[in-house]
Amino acid sequence: xxxxxxxxxxxGPEIEFEKEVHDFGTxxxxxxxxxxxxxxxxGMEPLIISNSRGSCGCTxxxxxxxxxxxxxxxxxxxxxxxxxxxxxxxxxxxxxNASNTPTKVIRIKGNIEPKVxxxxxxxxKQASPGAPVSK
Numbered sequence: 001x002x003x004x005x006x007x008x009x010x011x012g013p014e015i016e017f018e019k020e021v022h023d024f025g026t027x028x029x030x031x032x033x034x035x036x037x038x039x040x041x042x043g044m045e046p047l048i049i050s051n052s053r054g055s056c057g058c059t060x061x062x063x064x065x066x067x068x069x070x071x072x073x074x075x076x077x078x079x080x081x082x083x084x085x086x087x088x089x090x091x092x093x094x095x096x097n098a099s100n101t102p103t104k105v106i107r108i109k110g111n112i113e114p115k116v117x118x119x120x121x122x123x124x125k126q127a128s129p130g131a132p133v134s135k
């Protein structure tokens with residue numbers, strides 16, 4: 001019995017990210033916890049991202065729905081719910097037609113500290129018009 005496997009020789013779409021991990025560092029609760037993962041199609045055919053899924057409901061990715069032509073760049077935006085206090089270590093799994101890595105995982109990390117309540121303003125007593133003034 002002879003079988004033939006279909007091979008793509010250097011011609012399929014390929015996805016290459018500028019970075020695969022984003023470190024937010026320390027954020028304050030409720031602050032902006034969104035970032036972009038820029039990528040380029042370094043292959044010879046259009047790249048199609050069919051899905052992008054966060055590891056939990058607190059990590060929400062958005063991705064380009066149109067094909068990315070060879071040589072073109074785009075970005076996957078990732079937003080984290082920064083109302084959750086504590087360390088961040090989440091992943092986003094990307095599914096595409098890339099011949100080099102059809103399933104790719106990118107990560108976000110950091111730490112969210114609680115908001116510090118502002119001290120109530122202390123009223124400043126104004127001198128009354130008839131009060132003695134020191135010289």
